[in-house]
Amino acid sequence: MDATPSTGAHPMIRLSGVGKTYDDGTVAVQELDLEVARGELVCLVGPSGCGKSTTLKMINRLIEPSTGRIEIDGEDVTAKDPVQLRRSIGYVIQQVGLFPHQRILANVMTVPLLYGESKAIARERGRELLDLVGLDPATYADRYPHQLSGGQQQRVGVARALAAHPPVLLMDEPFGAVDPVVRTRLQDEFLRLHDELGVTVVFVTHDIDEAVRLGDRVAVFAAGGRLAQFDTPARLLGRPADDFVAEFVGSTSGLRRLTVTPLDPAHLEPLDGVRGGDLGDAVGLDISLGDALAVLLRDDRGMIGVRDGARFVGVLTPNGVHQALRAALAEMDASA
Numbered sequence: 001m002d003a004t005p006s007t008g009a010h011p012m013i014r015l016s017g018v019g020k021t022y023d024d025g026t027v028a029v030q031e032l033d034l035e036v037a038r039g040e041l042v043c044l045v046g047p048s049g050c051g052k053s054t055t056l057k058m059i060n061r062l063i064e065p066s067t068g069r070i071e072i073d074g075e076d077v078t079a080k081d082p083v084q085l086r087r088s089i090g091y092v093i094q095q096v097g098l099f100p101h102q103r104i105l106a107n108v109m110t111v112p113l114l115y116g117e118s119k120a121i122a123r124e125r126g127r128e129l130l131d132l133v134g135l136d137p138a139t140y141a142d143r144y145p146h147q148l149s150g151g152q153q154q155r156v157g158v159a160r161a162l163a164a165h166p167p168v169l170l171m172d173e174p175f176g177a178v179d180p181v182v183r184t185r186l187q188d189e190f191l192r193l194h195d196e197l198g199v200t201v202v203f204v205t206h207d208i209d210e211a212v213r214l215g216d217r218v219a220v221f222a223a224g225g226r227l228a229q230f231d232t233p234a235r236l237l238g239r240p241a242d243d244f245v246a247e248f249v250g251s252t253s254g255l256r257r258l259t260v261t262p263l264d265p266a267h268l269e270p271l272d273g274v275r276g277g278d279l280g281d282a283v284g285l286d287i288s289l290g291d292a293l294a295v296l297l298r299d300d301r302g303m304i305g306v307r308d309g310a311r312f313v314g315v316l317t318p319n320g321v322h323q324a325l326r327a328a329l330a331e332m333d334a335s336a
């Protein structure tokens, strides 16, 4: 299968009325409706035990749903052979699960070989993928997993999951075990990779910051697998659906909103009368309000220049930051 999004009318993943009750009576997920568009990156987030992993594992049938229907690209997954299904869906977990006695390249080549590719092609594809996830094949291809750091092992896990060009990639807390600095780097790299490949991703995390940073949309789960809100990061933070979501996104949601609100020329002040020397650092229009505010706070002039390419387009002041946040909420309300 190919990761290139096709143009069919149905979503890439559709869960309708899906529920899971384990044999001991635990209701892990109930009546879940969720649609993931082609090429979308959706994060499932929520407190421990709220059914995120169960939901993910039902998509590739590691767990069979008790009720409801799951479709991938319009096809009912229960009608497919589970082994074939799992080969066509990439799966990355926190405990990377690399084969310890195989070298890194061999680990990544596993899936293409399973698909019957020749060794030469699988090797070439493996090297390409290592490169894609930021591991120089000349350095890492012949190492064993224990000779890599935790973050590097996670990258190999991602490379291996992408080896079969899966149209769908499921990720369960893939960056949970690495330190915050490495985690941020892996998130950045993964966002770039997602843009490049257009693969549809469902990503489980318990970290709301990770969810709003990565997700095109974020599904917040409450206990018992209840979907409390499924929305864009900006709406989730700006207009939480209920008290549970408000509490989950937390008291720092104002700060988080800065990271998901773009810098908008409408909230800049004109350059008139401002001399070059009055301006602190200049930032580009393509950054978030949060990054712009960080630059604004770095010096005490209270304003920074904003460029669109090489051209100065205005000045951002603290008042402009407030205006942008207020306007983003007003826009959301108008479109609701």
Ligand SMILES: Nc1ncnc2c1ncn2[C@@H]1O[C@H](COP(=O)(O)OP(=O)(O)OP(=O)(O)O)[C@@H](O)[C@H]1O
Pocket (backbone or CB within 6 Å): 022, 023, 024, 026, 027, 028, 046, 047, 048, 049, 050, 051, 052, 053, 054, 055, 206
């Ligand atoms: N095999 C099982 N048998 C019985 N109950 C289970 C089983 N697997 C999971 N559960 C229960 O189902 C609920 C949902 O578990 P799940 O692993 O999906 O949650 P989660 O949101 O992914 O949690 P975490 O963030 O802690 O990984 C929990 O109450 C869990 O104890």
